[in-house]
Amino acid sequence: MSIVFAVLALSFVFESASGCPVCDSSTADDVRAGLLSDFTASNALAVVLPFAVIGAGVAMLEWRSKNRRPPEKDHP
């Protein structure tokens, strides 16, 4: 979730550099407002949750497989 905050903070800072390519007016304020109003829990969940669910599943698989085999040995 901290990654979500970091990327959103970056987009807030750099948003002023962009603008409408058609009418040449700045869209920064509207985009910032949109990002803020859109920053609901469900939006962040939509990005993070699928990866978190799969990551938890694979971590469980790794843990189970690790507990069934002897300690790791590196190649000499």
Place this chain on the structure above:
Amino acid sequence: MSADRVRGSLLSPGLVLGVGMGGFVDGILFHQILQVHNMLSAKRPPDSVVNLEINMVWDGLFHTFTWLTTAVGIWLLFRAGRRSDVVWSGRTLLGGMIAGWGLFNLVEGVIDHHVLHVHHVYERAGGVSIWDWLFLGSGVLFLLVGAALVRSGRRHALAAA
């Protein structure tokens, strides 16, 4: 050599790499090339420059997580490469990757398309459509194909051991 040892070591890297690369297929093909949906296109239809820019930020966030997942997959594969007890099986790795892609389609499809409704596969169809069910179906199909390949790789590796 036990069957679990053969399966466990390359299955996780394959699954994680498959999830990451499946995410990239979604982002590159559906979001960018075909432009049939964006991350928040059901909530903010990309019909203005402002909405396009907001969707682009959230698409970027999605790609950040797919990139991180792929990086973790490479690290898991590198770690498996350092182990002396890992049997290198192309079928297990490929099967894991295909199963991971299927897992991505299934989990992302259920959460984002059917539960949270932030976007749908073909947004112009309006809401959940046949395309969303086909997306879930592809997830199940990839999972089955991947699992069959992993099982085949496991048998092959055990026979060779």
